[in-house]
Amino acid sequence: MESKKASASLIASTYFTSLSEVNGLVCNSEPTRATMNQREQQKQATRMALSEAAIDLFCEHGVEATRVEDIAASVGVTPRTFFLHFPTKHAAAFPDHEERVQSFIASLDELSAVEHPIEALKQTVLAGIRTITSSSLRRKRYQLLRSIPEFAGIDIVHDLDYEAAIIDHLTTPASNSGPVSADEMFAARNTASSILGLSRSALTTWAEFPDFDPVRAIEEGLDALLLKPSECR
Amino acid sequence: MESKKASASLIASTYFTSLSEVNGLVCNSEPTRATMNQREQQKQATRMALSEAAIDLFCEHGVEATRVEDIAASVGVTPRTFFLHFPTKHAAAFPDHEERVQSFIASLDELSAVEHPIEALKQTVLAGIRTITSSSLRRKRYQLLRSIPEFAGIDIVHDLDYEAAIIDHLTTPASNSGPVSADEMFAARNTASSILGLSRSALTTWAEFPDFDPVRAIEEGLDALLLKPSECR
The missing domain is CATH 1.10.10.60 (Homeodomain-like)
Incomplete structure (x- = not known):
């Protein structure tokens, strides 16, 4: 099996490189x-x-x-x-996708040393969302995503890199407890894609409706999606 | 505002056309x-x-x-x-994406005439999943998606067309009850992206683990995601 950490964040770059498009995005x-x-x-x-x-x-x-x-x-x-x-x-x-994925992975790793993996995931996702929503430039970009199908396509392919990072995070146990089962793999994939879908939905709605609070929506959504650490220990 | 029904299923085709790639996919x-x-x-x-x-x-x-x-x-x-x-x-x-999206939309419309919109959505999604899982060719294709990043990218961009169809379905009320609110739009988007994420996660796991039952996983996932019709009337 290839290294999990190494495989994360390669999806979008390989995809775009083989389309001979936007490959300069990921070299920085x-x-x-x-x-x-x-x-x-x-x-x-x-x-x-x-x-x-x-x-x-x-x-x-x-x-x-x-x-x-x-x-x-x-x-x-x-x-x-x-x-x-x-x-x-x-x-x-899309100037900084690869950088942002690397810092997402670094945050998951760092926080996992002191927090439960689920709590580390929540904090990392929310920190990322707060960075995005504090920037008027990011809001403009989400408005572009809504109106330009090609941008929406690039954005959702980028999401695959975050999904891969979350799946790695959720399926890499602290101790060596054998191979990941089908149900565990499905749960990790479903959690990862739900978190990305939740984030995308909230940020797209934020770009459309000025009064919508995406951080609150994502916090509530994450609470519904993820068991509390105390419930899974 | 542009016609909602007309806008559904245009995302992937516009995206790929402007990339001058795979545009032949959507003309059939x-x-x-x-x-x-x-x-x-x-x-x-x-x-x-x-x-x-x-x-x-x-x-x-x-x-x-x-x-x-x-x-x-x-x-x-x-x-x-x-x-x-x-x-x-x-x-x-990917020979029949556009046809499949059109038949997905037709099924949502037809079933909505006799069922609650949420029940129509559940039945349409499950019928689609049953078609996929009864085909060994589709399983091979999901195995390709897992191993080839470019295919995973094409597949997730296609998912945007199903997402758009579901969002249209959930935000088009039977009677004219005014514009869709931010919270309603967010809920529709989050439901749509969660359903697509759930389906993708189950089908990808099915391609990897022969004994995994994706229909059961998706049925359970849909029940958790969607309120029962009796709960939302």
């Missing part, structure tokens, strides 16, 4: 921030500025009417620089 | 079987035979090692004929 997780020199930091800043500009222009004028030239110009770089960061116009709307 | 829902002449029937039979051969060969030799020439030869047609049916090798593994 190294080096980590701690070891990043000034030049790398500048590169990262340009990448994020291009992404913000792209999302703003997509929302304002539509994706079709937005040219790579416009995105590049609004950040003060050339189209050539844009294409050093992103293979396509659409890819600019 | 007309004419219906009732009006299909002999030539159309022959065309449809060839399409399904090519798909079966492709899935068999993918399972036996792997996707990379299978050539379009091999698939065509095993059905007794030329590669040119293959490409009249499918734009890519991978597309042959």
Whole structure:
């Protein structure tokens, strides 16, 4: 069997690489921030500025009417620089997927050292949702997802990477207790896909209805989905 | 607002068309079987035979090692004929997605005339799952989905079409009772994505574990997800 941790987060990248699309998205997780020199930091800043500009222009004028030239110009770089960061116009709307999956996995691992695995999962999911909902840029992106089928498709393929990470988390026991049974595997898969579906549903509704509170909705949904740690010890 | 029924089942086709990939998949829902002449029937039979051969060969030799020439030869047609049916090798593994979504929507509509909408939804989902699980070819395809990230990506994008159909079904009231609220929209989205996640989890586990019963798992999961009709009237 291949390494579980290694297999997580490869789904979206393999999918997109083999479609020869948006493959530039997933190459930016190294080096980590701690070891990043000034030049790398500048590169990262340009990448994020291009992404913000792209999302703003997509929302304002539509994706079709937005040219790579416009995105590049609004950040003060050339189209050539844009294409050093992103293979396509659409890819600019998803600049940090791989980084975010890696930090999701790191959080699950860290919290599992001090918390019950289910509690670690809840805290990690909620922290991720709070990061998203504190950003007006992310809200704009969810509005784009709602209106542009291609973006919705990219987003749900990305969700497979989080699903894989949660399945790994739930099926990797602290002690060696033998192979995972069919029922355990099904339960882990169903929990993972339900958490992603819950998050997607709440964030899409948040993009549509200004007064909807996605964090509360996801908290309540997670409580319904997941047994309390005290109930499963 | 655009027509809800018209918007259902457009997500995957728009996504793939704009990726210039597998767009041949979604052009085959007309004419219906009732009006299909002999030539159309022959065309449809060839399409399904090519798909079966492709899935068999993918399972036996792997996707990379299978050539379009091999698939065509095993059905007794030329590669040119293959490409009249499918734009890519991978597309042959998904020959009838659009047809299946249309029949899913038709079943929801028909059953809603005589059943509570939740009961209509349950029956439609279970009928679909029974069709899938009675086919050894479908099982092979789920085994491919597990092992090939690109196929998993195509499959989950297809799920968006079923999600859209379920959301339409749940948010289209029998009488005109005003616009859908944020909470109602969130509940419909969460129910739809949970049903698709449940189905995908059960079918993926079925492909991995021969003794796992996906119909039972999905029946139990649907009962937990959906209120009984008597509870929501």
